[in-house]
Amino acid sequence: MTLTGHLRELRNRLLKATxxxxxTTLVAGLFYQQLVDFVIAPLPGCTAAEGQGPPSSGRCGLIATNGLLAPFTLALKVSLTAGLIAASPVWLYQLWAFLAPGLHRVERKYGLAFLATGIPLFLAGAALAYAVLPTTARVLISFTPDRATNILPVDDFLDLATRMVVVFGLSFELPLVLVMLNLAGVLSARRMTGWWRHMVIGVTVFSAVATPSSDPLSMLALAGPITALYLAACGVSWVNDRRRARADAARPGPDEPSPLPARHETDSGR
Incomplete structure (x- = not known):
């Protein structure tokens, strides 16, 4: 394909993804209120503030700040985020369809496997982040003085929830990256298992920094699954290294002649 053909193909893929x-963003905008209720559901004891004063009950209240355009900006942010997530199979497929013609058959097979595994892993991390959000919010709100009410802007909580979802989702991609490096011959299973002490410490430190709350439950909720997935990646890499070693042993050495294929000769005249 010529350069013009590649650019035309890229334009068509971008138009379809966009x-x-x-x-999906327009459809999500129709359910904007339900989406906001779903996102703020993990907040314990929070009520929507009415009028100019603080809420009449609860340790915290929800308000929309930054002026008259704040509700519209909030609706646009929530709808766009939901649209990106809902349309992820489409734009990921368009990206794959643009790159696939330039790959070998084995590379396409591995790429499809990584794509099919990476999306569920990211969604699992996002679901875990949403499950941990109530504990995180409860711990953070507990620092509010007894005679005070925490007036919480909805934008701030949405930013916190989005950051946790992205961090948890990307963290669950770590074993996929390790397996990809192993299949490419860059990283062996022996080296991966030799790093297990450093990996456990690194994952624990990363979880403590990535989670916004100081409670150990949120940290363990992220560190535990990542460590388990790392061990699973070590197991997959170990199986792949054994398979590769058997294939290398079956090949003839540099000084050994290759076995000739069996020849079946038939003589119809005899």
């Missing part, structure tokens, strides 16, 4: 994102 169209899917816009369509």
């Amino acid at each position: 169209g899917a994102i816009l369509a």
